[in-house]
Amino acid sequence: MVSETGPRLRAQLDGIPTYKPGRPAPTGATAYKLSSNENPYPPLPGVMEQVAASAERLHRYPDLACTELTAELAGRLGVPAAHVATGTGSVGVAQQLVQATSGPGDEVLYAWRSFEAYPIVVQIPGAASVQVPLTPGEGHDLDAMAAAITDRTRLIFVCNPNNPTGTVVRRAELERFLDKVPSDVLVVLDEAYREFNRDAEVPDGVEIYRDRPNVAVLRTFSKAYGLAGLRVGFAIAHEPVADALRKTAVPFGVSQIAQDAAVASLRSEEQLLLRVDALVKERDRVVGGLRGQGWTVPETHANFVWLRLGERTLDFAARCERAGVVVRPFAGEGVRVTVGESEANDLFLRAAEEFRTVL
Numbered sequence: 281m282v283s284e285t286g287p288r289l290r291a292q293l294d295g296i297p298t299y300k301p302g303r304p305a306p307t308g309a310t311a312y313k314l315s316s317n318e319n320p321y322p323p324l325p326g327v328m329e330q331v332a333a334s335a336e337r338l339h340r341y342p343d344l345a346c347t348e349l350t351a352e353l354a355g356r357l358g359v360p361a362a363h364v365a366t367g368t369g370s371v372g373v374a375q376q377l378v379q380a381t382s383g384p385g386d387e388v389l390y391a392w393r394s395f396e397a398y399p400i401v402v403q404i405p406g407a408a409s410v411q412v413p414l415t416p417g418e419g420h421d422l423d424a425m426a427a428a429i430t431d432r433t434r435l436i437f438v439c440n441p442n443n444p445t446g447t448v449v450r451r452a453e454l455e456r457f458l459d460k461v462p463s464d465v466l467v468v469l470d471e472a473y474r475e476f477n478r479d480a481e482v483p484d485g486v487e488i489y490r491d492r493p494n495v496a497v498l499r500t501f502s503k504a505y506g507l508a509g510l511r512v513g514f515a516i517a518h519e520p521v522a523d524a525l526r527k528t529a530v531p532f533g534v535s536q537i538a539q540d541a542a543v544a545s546l547r548s549e550e551q552l553l554l555r556v557d558a559l560v561k562e563r564d565r566v567v568g569g570l571r572g573q574g575w576t577v578p579e580t581h582a583n584f585v586w587l588r589l590g591e592r593t594l595d596f597a598a599r600c601e602r603a604g605v606v607v608r609p610f611a612g613e614g615v616r617v618t619v620g621e622s623e624a625n626d627l628f629l630r631a632a633e634e635f636r637t638v639l
């Protein structure tokens with residue numbers, strides 16, 4: 281007999297927000313995608329050659345342990361290889377971190393608005409999100425976050441720089457916050473945009489984690505390293521946490537092409553970071569241009585800018601799209617705009633200026 285109810289799915293899945301990717305640029309028109317915080321530069325030639333060479337072994341499973349990549353990262357960061365855990369993008373590793381620490385009845389704390397995957401990865405294992413509003417300056421309210429810790433808190437994300445606002449948490453305030461967090465609560469410093477930071481007071485999470493067993497650092501090859509399409513990210517964490525990440529990983533999740541391209545990118549790091557410098561200059565030009573037009577733009581240390589537009593958010597995004605740039609609107613809140621090619625940034629600045637004249 282055919283059942284009429286269908287398979288029983290976990291109730292925790294009800295109400296999980298769907299991840300909305302940045303919209304692609306429409307085909308056929310001159311349009312730029314400034315909606316996903318991607319790197320506008322294509323992979324470096326050496327990386328492309330490595331990808332082609334690795335593709336010859338597509339009939340083989342990848343190295344489950346990501347041995348070469350792990351060794352390369354451990355050497356560069358000065359950490360034991362056992363503290364490096366790789367995964368399918370840093371969002372994959374973020375999901376594993378939640379699975380390893382939190383389930384029904386547990387709470388995961390983070391600022392809001394922040395990276396939109398956090399509510400999703402928290403809810404999948406049945407944990408509850410506790411979202412602490414950003415300050416009026418669009419940054420983390422660490423005092424309020426410390427006050428929101430309860431006996432149920434198992435994990436805290438600190439997104440530094442914060443997506444989508446670009447704001448940063450500085451060393452002294454972070455240390456003060458970490459001193460207040462119970463030692464059995466894991467704090468994850470999500471540093472997806474770290475390479476774009478130019479403020480010396482913003483700490484390197486890897487330095488912070490060294491003498492704090494309850495701190496893990498999350499990094500990615502998707503942004504500065506320009507490998508978003510290959511899905512590879514990693515965490516640096518003390519052994520119990522790193523071991524738990526190896527247990528929760530999808531076996532063979534990181535393809536050999538991704539592993540090899542990541543190693544090749546690390547070995548071309550100097551050239552890659554010159555591109556990051558160029559993007560930082562472009563970012564500063566965009567921020568200067570917007571402020572010159574009269575916009576309030578929070579200080580950003582990432583590869584994007586944030587405009588709080590409230591009810592005008594969707595109108596603004598539509599105007600940008602008509603001008604040839606696809607941005608990322610968060611309805612009722614604001615727009616995040618990735619720093620892209622100079623021509624794209626020019627189009628965006630022009631659209632922003634026109635929008636102000638019709639306000």
Ligand SMILES: Cc1ncc(COP(=O)(O)O)c(C=O)c1O
Binds near residue numbers: 316372472513
């Ligand atoms: C703050 C933050 N963390 C993590 C990620 C995930 O990146 P990936 O899974 O490509 O490494 C993103 C991507 O947008 C992000 O903004």
